[in-house]
Amino acid sequence: MSKIYGFNFYHFKCLSSTNDKAKEIAAQGKGNTIIVSEKQTKGRGRFGRKWNSDIGGVYMTIVLKGHDLDKVSYLTFAASISVAKSIIGMCSLDAEVKWPNDVIINNKKVCGILAEIMSNKENFALVGIGVNVNNSKFPAELKDKATSLKIQAGKTFDLQALTKRIAKEFSLIYRDYANKNYEKIIDLWKKYSHTLGKKVIAHTINGDFIGNAVGIDNECRLILRLGNGKIKKITEADIFIV
Numbered sequence: 001m002s003k004i005y006g007f008n009f010y011h012f013k014c015l016s017s018t019n020d021k022a023k024e025i026a027a028q029g030k031g032n033t034i035i036v037s038e039k040q041t042k043g044r045g046r047f048g049r050k051w052n053s054d055i056g057g058v059y060m061t062i063v064l065k066g067h068d069l070d071k072v073s074y075l076t077f078a079a080s081i082s083v084a085k086s087i088i089g090m091c092s093l094d095a096e097v098k099w100p101n102d103v104i105i106n107n108k109k110v111c112g113i114l115a116e117i118m119s120n121k122e123n124f125a126l127v128g129i130g131v132n133v134n135n136s137k138f139p140a141e142l143k144d145k146a147t148s149l150k151i152q153a154g155k156t157f158d159l160q161a162l163t164k165r166i167a168k169e170f171s172l173i174y175r176d177y178a179n180k181n182y183e184k185i186i187d188l189w190k191k192y193s194h195t196l197g198k199k200v201i202a203h204t205i206n207g208d209f210i211g212n213a214v215g216i217d218n219e220c221r222l223i224l225r226l227g228n229g230k231i232k233k234i235t236e237a238d239i240f241i242v
C-alpha cells in the first residue's frame with residue numbers, strides 16, 4: 001500500500017473486478033482508497049455488460065466514504081472529467097466526455113465509468129474507471145466503437161503515470177464535490193462535453209427519444225429538446241449522435 005494525493009493505493013496483478021475488491025474495502029469501513037489491478041477476469045460495465053480487461057489498460061476503483069447516495073452521478077462526472085483532463089495533458093489527444101459515463105476520442109470510446117453504491121454503517125461510493133491504454137485488440141462487436149490511447153497516438157503510455165494523474169485530477173474535482181459545489185462540476189463537464197449541442201438518439205428502457213442535447217440538470221440528467229419542442233430529461237440511456 002502507498003499513499004498518493006490523499007488516497008491509499010492498493011495495487012494488484014489480477015482481480016475479478018476492482019469494484020469487487022472495493023466492496024471488500026468498504027465492508028471494512030475504509031474510504032479514501034484506490035484499488036488498481038493490471039487485469040480483471042470479470043471486469044463489468046453498465047447494464048451488466050462485460051468490460052474487456054486484458055493487460056495494457058488502466059482498471060481502478062476509487063472508494064469514497066460518507067456520501068449522499070443521490071449525488072453519485074456527480075462522481076461519475078468527476079471521474080470522466082479527470083480522465084479526459086489526464087489524457088489531454090499526458091497524451092495530447094482530444095479527449096471529450098460523453099453523457100453519461102464515457103470518455104471518447106474521435107467518436108470512439110476510450111474509457112467507461114461504473115459508479116456503484118454500498119451502505120453499511122455509512123454510505124460508500126465505488127467509482128470504477130476503465131481506460132483502454134496500450135490495448136490494441138477488441139472483440140469484433142466493439143471494433144467500430146472502441147479505441148485505445150495507443151491506437152489514437154501510435155505509441156504506448158506509462159500505466160502507472162496515467163493512473164496517478166487521474167487520481168490527482170480526481171482529488172482536485174473531489175474538493176468541489178465535498179464542498180457541495182455541484183454547479184462547478186457541471187460547468188467543468190460542459191467544458192469537455194462531446195454530447196451537448198448535438199442531435200442524439202437516447203436508447204432508454206422506456207423507448208428511444210430523438211432530440212437536441214441542450215443541457216444537464218442538477219441531477220446530472222441529460223436534457224433533450226424533442227422534435228415537437230417538448231423537453232425530455234434522460235436519467236439512464238445509451239446515447240448515439242445522429
Ligand code: BTN
Binds near residue numbers: 049058060130
Ligand atoms: C461502462 O462503460 O459500461 C463502464 C465500464 C467500467 C469499467 C471499469 S474497469 C474498473 C472497474 N472495475 C470493473 O469491473 N468495472 C470498472
